[in-house]
Amino acid sequence: GxxxxxxxxxxxxxxxxxxxxxxxxxxxxxxxxxxxxxxxxxxxxxxxxxxxxxxxxxxxxxxxxxxxxxxxxxxxxxxxxxxxxxxxxxxxxxxxxxxxxxxxxxxxxxxxxxxxxxxxxNKSIMTNGTAATTSYGTTHVLNSLTPHHVQLLKLLAEHQLKLEEENKSKSRNRKENSAMQFHDLFDICRDIISFSCTEQQLKKLLREFTDHKLIEIKRADGTEWLSIPLSRDIIQRDIIDYDR
Structure with a gap:
């Protein structure tokens, strides 16, 4: 061989x-x-x-x-x-x-x-019999992904924590109000981080995260909403503060 x-x-x-x-x-x-x-x-x-x-x-x-x-x-x-x-x-x-x-x-x-x-x-290493992703699983997945994947997830994580903080004192559904629209993320990729890709290519990148249960995509009124189904502590420590 x-x-x-x-x-x-x-x-x-x-x-x-x-x-x-x-x-x-x-x-x-x-x-x-x-x-x-x-x-x-x-x-x-x-x-x-x-x-x-x-x-x-x-x-x-x-x-x-x-x-x-x-x-x-x-x-x-x-x-x-x-x-x-x-x-x-x-x-x-x-x-x-x-x-x-x-x-x-x-x-x-x-x-x-x-x-x-x-x-x-055989349970996935990402879960402990629940839908919650473990800290180990998050780091394990990020280590296997490209810098573009990590940058995308960090953008979404920062957006989510920012909105959660703003909505903390309001009696609203936190998960719904902290989600980001797909087209907003696409605009950020194109205009802010100069990551040139088509909508189809971006969806392909996002599929990596949905496969690993790091991102949830929900559809409402014809709009796709993206959110990270993790605790605030894990998002901050294992995604935003992540450094390969």
Whole structure:
């Protein structure tokens, strides 16, 4: 297998690309026929196919956009294949057009109609049997996200705490009044932090947070409202004060 990567290959995406290039252009193809045969015996992995079996590719820990991007990039190699199961009827909606083209799935209905006892037995590290996200879980997720993701979450967190403070003395629903409209966040990204993206790209970024239960999106009167379903202390300590 690959024990180490070249010095310039550091990010997950570059490592993924490096692996696919080796699979598509194995070193053996540049050798003479006699040397190829010897090379196949000594390094069989250079010409064999790699099949990845993945249970619940739409599970909570796998359905992040980064994970799906990496998997879809891997299977673009001619000798890398993936066999996966999905649990949700609408699982295909988590892939954008580009990812679907890369995966090029051949669908097979293999419904068991059995209770999901095994899947439900393992609680997410983000929760302790409740909807509340733990401090450890918040930091764990932020460590795995890009600076743009973190900056977006910090903006939303600062907005939410500011409104909560302003509404503290008022008899209003705190969660509703501390939420931010999607279009307001989009305007801030475009005008204040100079983060150029389309509405669709922003929604794709936000999906990372909703997958990890760091953001709730509620719709009312045709408007999307964003809020962070965490305690004030966790928002301040683990999001606003977060420093990678």
């Amino acid at each position: 690959i024990d180490s990567f070249p010095k310039g290959v550091q990010s997950l995406y570059s490592k993924c690309k490096y692996i696919t290039e080796i699979c598509d252009n194995p070193p053996l193809m540049f050798l003479k026929d006699k040397d190829k045969e010897e090379g196949r015996k000594k390094h069989p992995f250079l010409t064999s196919h790699l099949v990845i079996f993945m249970h619940s590719i739409d599970g909570e820990n796998a359905r992040t956009n980064e994970t799906q991007d990496l998997l879809s990039m891997l299977v673009m190699a001619k000798r890398i294949h993936i066999v996966a199961s999905v649990n949700h009827l609408n699982a295909h909606l988590m892939w954008d057009a580009e990812q679907q083209d890369r995966f090029n799935w051949l669908w097979k209905n293999a419904t068991t109609f059995k209770p999901m006892r095994t899947e439900m037995a």
